[in-house]
Amino acid sequence: MALIGTKKSLSLSDGAERGEALRLLRRIFAENGREHIRGYAFASVCLVLVALSTAFLAWIMRDVIDEIFVEGNRAVLFSLPFAVFLSFLVRGLASYGQGVVLARIGNDIVARYQRRLFRHLTELSVDFYGENRSAQLAARINQNVTGVRETLNLTVTSIARDLLTLIFLIGAMIWQDWVLSLIALTAGPPIAIMISNLSRKLRKATRQSVDLNARVLGSMQETAQGIQVVKAFTMEELLRERTEGLIRQAEERSNRIAVITERSGPVTETVAGLAVAAVIAWSGYRSIVYGYSPGAMFAFITALLLAYDPARRLARLQVQLEKALVNARMIYEILDEPPRQADAPGAKALVVTSGEIVFEDVRFRYPGGEDVLRGISFTAPAGRTTALVGASGGGKSTVLALLERFYDPAAGRITIDGQDIRAVTKHSLRTRIAYVPQQPVLFEGTIRDNIRFGRPAASDAEVEEAARRAQAEEFILAQPLGYETPVGESGATLSGGQRQRLSIARALLRDAPILVLDEATSALDSRSEVLVQRALEEAMRGRTVLVVAHRLSTIVGADQILVVDRGRIAEGGTHAELSRRPNGLYARFHALQSGAGETVD
Template structure:
């Protein structure tokens, strides 16, 4: 039997240790910041506790002096004292509520800022491993955990515990024997609450995860509603979300059962204690003539003590829920960015903008290399194009230049400086990036262009839009540059969003420009306009462009054919097209005949 109980005993000790460490962290991070405000709130709570005890204590004089002795001298003073006690209690209740709400709201705001700052510092691989919608939903549910932990602890200690202590003091002062009878209810209730809290911890975490998945699924449906309707996925998604909702509902019901399970036991034990006290005190009053005022004061104190005692009994259960939320917030805040700047990292100094890959090795997963000793030089002020079959490593090159990931072997140099030895911020300040799927943020058209360089003037924003061939459609918008965009710019066409993305890159005015399939998803007219914008953007910059359409790179200063993480061919368009049986010439032939069985066969040959 002893061997079977040991693991649970160890587990409970570890859980208690975790709770203590978590509480220490919450108070160490926030206690000093709000020390003065919590002091005021505690003072108000002390007033509430003291006036509550005073109301029980004064009942003895009310009964004995007014109703028994019929003392006219106290007929006015005692009611006034009771009125003042209630008035002070009401004012103290108001101010403690206002102060604690302000503290709680500020704590939520602080941790929201801290979380957002930390999320922007985390590496790209964190977001590839975690679904953004699930992450946002989970954070939204958990951010109040630290506030609830602090407020529950303060109110429970300063109001409920003090009220209970004061009222028990009144009870003992009135009658120690009856007090001992009433206090016998404490140990069994405490044992039961301790047992329930352990069950609640696991159930709460599961409920938070399930609710986060429900919210994340709804968010994804809203974002992809056109795909949902196009493929008639409504019923499939309804069934999937229905399963999550049912599971979340069942878990929430379990939490409710665990949380409220203390109610019947607490009420039953308290009822037995109060009934025993009333019966015994009544017997003594009848049999031995004890003062009715003393008995009434004792019973009043006992009844008033029941409410704070009941809240304290539920404190551990409520605190467990708050601590689970707080712990899940800290799990995010404690994540360390994998691409951290090295100690003493210098600012990148870009004089020319030459980029060199020196035997670079990289893979997203262990044992699955994407780049295998890749080496090349992108000359400063020139355009270098990367082409090849999908999955060959072209977009990986773009990601590594921006240091979204760290290389596993070799070096990436910008003007001879290893990008791992400089700060990420200084590296990225010198780079403008246009992706295959341009992302538009909440705000106006002007705001989205200005994200490229927040300090850019309106004139610079408009000049960038003109160079990006975007001025025509912007002026047709209801409010021009000040037109608000829908979610991810869905009110604009793909070509229009791409031109805004190019304008964002142009206003950045960076010496290095990275283009990742910037025209692959455009129609012919949009491609012509975007290509004109790109030609303008590429002037006097070091450009690395990834493209499948050869028409966009025929004028590149050098073309690198990437296959299986290695460069298999290199040269200009004229050089490569003239080589018999080259991979590049086969790509060119494929795009010259874009339809038919011959094209399909040629595509298969190129992939090989």
């Protein structure tokens, strides 16, 4: 009973997978077919011409042999060779036409899906990237993006060229001799059964291969990005061993795919060889014994041999299609991932009048973790600076992430000027907030480009003014090309303090009513910290500022200081009030830093 149940479940599983493959094919054609209908129609016409010219070659061989070599008819000595030449010319031009058109369509499809993927990836929430390693994600996309193109091209070329060529050639064979055609066609059923069995094995192996190759490329990318840490901690050998292990697994899986894919070759060749040999033997016997026309036999064998290549390609179609569909399916898995912080139906734009921020009994936990915020409530007054301090892991940076709607709280609500931020559009919310992260992030481009990301419509003069206010102009002008100096990958050509000052300049250029600083001076030396602190004090005027700080010296002048401890507000007040509170957490932090010069981490 257990075996019967297992077989039944496997059968259902195979049926479900076939149904899924058909649904995926319909989706691919629905999304791309109409866009390229003219191109595919032209390519199909070209492929039909290829099929017809190929079948014509087999059909005309009968007259070539009988009229020229048997009858010695001089009247056709020019017309028949010219007809053969013309068929080759048509086939060559048609092959060129379909090849160019399908390549252009394929390249357009890849570009469209790349644009679509990037657009979708930018819409996905931050927690998606927390659950998926960015390097492996990029590698996986790079491998899978051609799956849709290959699926479409395989389907079109197989139907319009190989299938029609095979049908026309079989028609020519039946026209010549239906008995020999039946002998030749006996090779079909066993090959079809074998290919079906191979496809089921290939599906799983291909998926594993894609995942392993993505991990290999991801490991290489991560190593390149963190090469300084790799060398500083002498991690070369450890990472080599780990990556080489992944490479071995990927190689073994690729070899497995090669074995499965090529397994059809010997069987196909053997069965086809038997069929061709039987046809030659039987036709030769009839020609010798019964005097059948050698032209008819030659034409039939020509058609049979010409039919072998399209038949072999069609036999391997399911195997190739399975590989392409696995890649396409993995692309759609990403495209179908819904944004988890989607705008609410009917969401309106945020209108900031004063900039008051209120957290009301907000609770939050990261997926799979414990509660980070346990009913946190506070008000950040409009136009004032509110600082969050406390030990690492207490929830300070999470407060900023929730304000930006990188995540949504499990309970409670966050309002700006009385508007629940879940009821407004994310775009309008984030355009009203200037953000300086703890780890500065720079993108490919020049120094000017990276500052201008704060406000793309800003003029060069405004960009340079923001740089001056962030105390960044001095080192910018010292660069070889000034503001036009490329920053390198992730700003690798700049120091940590320089990257942070560019990040601050970007926030200043945004000129938003709310300013969020997540330990914005952490990467600065003492001199730069003093300069940037002055710039920040100027930028804070008239704005609502929410700042996370470990160095208490940077928030002494804050209008309100909140001590966050284990997901709750433990204390609140000004620096003077909190530092005088006996046995208070802030007083202990202040005493610790004043006495030992340490930060609260």
